[in-house]
Amino acid sequence: MHISFYGAAQAVTGSCFLIEAHGCNFLLDCGMAQGGQEADAHNENAFAFDVSSIDFVVLTHAHIDHSGLLPKLVAQGFKGPIYTTLATQDLLEVLLKDSAHIQIMDAERAARRKREGKKHERDVLPPLYSLAHVARTLELVKAKPYGKKFEVHPSVQVRFQDAGHILGSAIVELWLRDAHGRTQKLVSSGDLGQPGRVILRDPTPVQEADVLLIESTYGDRLHKDNASTLNELVDIVTRTVPHGNVVIPAFAVGRTQELLYHFIDLMQQGRLPPVEIFVDSPMAVAATEITMHHFAVFDEEAKQLMGTARQLPDVQHVHFIQDVEESIKLNRIKSGAVIISASGMCDAGRVLHHLRNNIGRPECAVVICGFQSYGSLGRRLVDGVKQVRMFGEQIDVRASVHTLGGFSAHADQKALLDWAGAFQPAPRHTYVVHGEPQAAQALAKELRSQHGHTVTVPTLGERFALQGLSANGS
Structure with a gap:
């Protein structure tokens, strides 16, 4: 048995691991790389394996960097089942359709600019897949609940545990049986959430594994505590809205719902003035509705607050923007607005228009509250660039740019180490993935020193080769 790393290896995005088990081959995630030309080239060139050899896919969650190449896999002939959680099944339809739509729109825009003889920063590649491929992909999805072991092949059993990252996110437990009847247990953390966060429950501790795959997005740093993060958000908003707008690029799934929770709570407490909040992302609106349908997975604090605001579109001062005309009208607002819009890394979607209209105004603010991949516009803003190119024009960055890492949906170094410390004894081998080199190596060092793990950063x-077979794979 073997494992191969075809994505998220010394990089955060593009999750894709090929596992060759006894009598079958399967993928753990099939995600899109994100962040600039290198990511585009990676997505265009995938896959570096024989698609016809893949029997099934096990998917940790719906984020595009974990699921976004599933329709391409289908376009190249894959017809097997895709196993994931119940909430992820619901979210996939929204995210994959949006991904296809963005690719189609980008290609059409690039073709139009070429016909008009206009220059642009880089060529846009043809769409990786169509909406028809997305439809075929969704037909293959088989949803399973948390906590129930199920067989996907005579030599493979699976169980999903709550990862606390976004709605439906899963830690994956895999039991792999070899030709001699011996079993080893492989555990993939997927993307782990930060404990103590609102809405979702904390990641489920797992105590036994022969092989561990652990994410390391923030493997080299700690997040600010929740109180400090909220204080900073209150300060930014109260200083900005009397004269300008606050633009928050936010992932449509997870981050947007958490921000809404905090804004509602802060206004109910009187810590924020009654600012007008605009959620300008059809995908975020759909994801919010799906989130409310999965009320059972909320933590108790979120159930209490959101129970008083189950119909979010009716909450005073919160406005959900659906059509393009409504979105364009936001351009007329010069002050007093908080605009939450996708995409979270500022590389596509309606947030680009809001950035173009506000980023050149010193009275406005941009709040970055999630990980920004190398090469993305969001990363360049975090790094302090003075000019950005958007829609073919150069724009000076005059708005203040703030990074609130405390809102990250990813566990920080301490949380990752605490979760890994639950394994008793330590796994026979640990692979650190989903992190840029510095973060991955930092986490690997701490896993070795604090918990005695044998670690590889692939x-x-x-x-x-998956070594270390146990007798019963408990």
Whole structure:
């Protein structure tokens, strides 16, 4: 048995791991790389394996960097089942359709600019897949509840546990049986959430594994505590809205719902003035509705607050923007607005228009509250660039740019180490993935020193034998 790393190896995005088990081959995630030309090239060139050899896919959650290449896999002939959680099944329809739509729109815009003889920063590649491929992908999804072990092949059993990252996110437990009847247990953290966060429950501790795959997005740093993060948000908003707008690029799934929770709570407490909040992302609106349908997975604090605001579109001062005309009208607002819009890394979607209209105004603010991949516009803003190119024009960055890492949906270094410390004894081998090199190596060092793990930080395309078979794979 072997595992190969075809994505998220010394990089945060593009999750894709090929596991060769006894009698079958399967993928753990099939995600899109994000962040600039290198990511585009990676997505265009995937896959570096024989698609016809893949029997099934096990999907940790719906975020595009974990699921976004599933329709391409289907376009190239994959017809097997895709196993995931119940909430992820609901979210996939929204996210994959949006992904296809963005690719189609980008290609059409690039073709139009070329016909008009206009220059642009880089060529846009043809869409990786169509809406028809998305429809075929969704037909293959088989949803399973948390906490129930199920068989996907005579040699493979699976169980999903709550990862606390976004709605439906899962830690994956895999039991792999070899030709001699011996079993080893492989655990993938997927993306782990930060404990103590609102809405979702904390990540489920897992105590036994022979092999561990653990994410390391924030493997080299700690998040600010929740109180400090909220204080900073209150300060930014109260200083900005009398004269300008606050633009928050936010992932439509997870981050937007958490921000709404905090804004409602802060206004109910009187810590924020009654600012007008505009959620300008059809995908975020759909994801919010799906989130409310899965009320059972909320933590108790969120159930209490959101129970008083189940119909979010009716909450005073919160406005959900659906059509393009409504979105364009937001351009007329010069002050007093908080605009939450996708995409979270500022590389596509309606947020680009809001940035173009506000980023050149010193009275406005941009709040970055999630991880920004290398090469993305969001990363360049975080790094302090003075000019950005948007829609073919150069724009000076005059708005203040703030990074609120405390809102991250990813566990920080301490939370990752605490979760890994639950394994008793330590896994026989640990692979650190989903992190840029510095973050991955920092987490690997701490796993070795604090918990005695034998650790590898794999590179893209590396293949390893799954060693350390146990007698019963408990």
